[in-house]
Amino acid sequence: MTKRIRSKIARGSGELAILSLLAEQPLYGFEIAKQIGERTGGALKFTLASLYPLLYDMEKHGWVEGRWQANHAGRDRRYYRLTPGGRRQLAPLREEWRTFFQALDSLAGVSHA
Amino acid sequence: MPDWKKLVGECIAPSALPSASHNEVVSELAAHLEETYEGALSQGLTEPAAVALARQEVSDWHVLAKEISRAKSEENYMNNRTRSLWLPAMANVILAPGLLMILQKLAVQPHVLWIGNMAMVLYLPWLITLPLFGAFGAFLAKRAQAHLVNRLIVGLSPALAVVGAFAVILPASLVIDRHLLTNFPFAYFALTICNWILLPAFALLLGTLPFLRQPNTLARTEA
Secondary structure, eight states: OOOOHHHHHHHHHHHHHHHHHHOOOOHHEEEEEHHHHTTTTTSSSOOOOHHHHHHHHHHHHSSSEEEEEEETOOOOEEEEEOOOOHHHHHHHHHHHHHHHHHHHHHHHHHGOO | OOOOHHHHHHHSOOGGSOHHHHHHHHHHHHHHHHHHHHHHHHHTOOOOHHHHHTTOOOSSSHHHHHHHHHHHHHHHHOOOIIIIIIHHHHHHHHHHHHHHHHHHHHHHOOOEEEETTTTEEOHHHHHHHHHHHHHHHHHHHHTTTTOOOHHOOOOOOOOHHHHHHHHHHHHHHHHOOOOOOOOHHHHHHHHHHHIIIIHHHHHHHHHHHHGGOOOOOOHHHOO
């Protein structure tokens, strides 16, 4: 698999991960990265450099919206919440990834590996 | 503790980002580094190790600044709604009536259909091409990742523009000529609406329909 394809799959999976998390509650960047790492057992890991370009891109597409507000420690953080457009994006994105993994499974038996 | 904001500000020059978003981006990235650093300290790392761990979040600041700039610049230049709705709709609203005007200039004769004593003027060559305009607009909107409703609006935009024009012209005409409704019976208005709104809308819809499927976002991310 070329680096280009790997990076595109990573980007697509990153979008799905972020949209799924924000569908539950608004979070700021550090929390998004932390929760993705924790909830995937470290399989998916976002650094600052990989997270923010993706977040800003998703904001540009109107899927998420960032707004400054104080966190539980009273510090100002930019919280991202899912927009109606992002919510509409989530279902087909989930379906596409499900189809993608089913196709990969039928080809390579990845779910039994 | 390092001054993370200063560090990020030095790594991402003001010229690297649109001025409106530079401060905000620097503050946000600095806050992220600060929490990474504090998290590392709370896990028992020494201060130099915590600083090093936080710094590992970005391997190449130049690349990061470029990627953020790309995202932010496009956002400032043209927002998503403009790209996915207004521009394709405007193109469609200009091009479809534009073709009708060209046909009229070329003296293409309309087909006149008589319904009782009322004439329905049909520019059949124009009506035949309208599905292409519907398809063109919906394609542009879909390419800009417009959701289903916006794709439909863009596809039907030439007909919707006529609805808008009627909504302005009709009340204005009634103000100017109070006897308008007496002089022109309801059937005449119904025929006009059918001729200039419903028929074109139907033709546009035929072209729009194939583009109303959900977008292939996985394909988009791989494009």
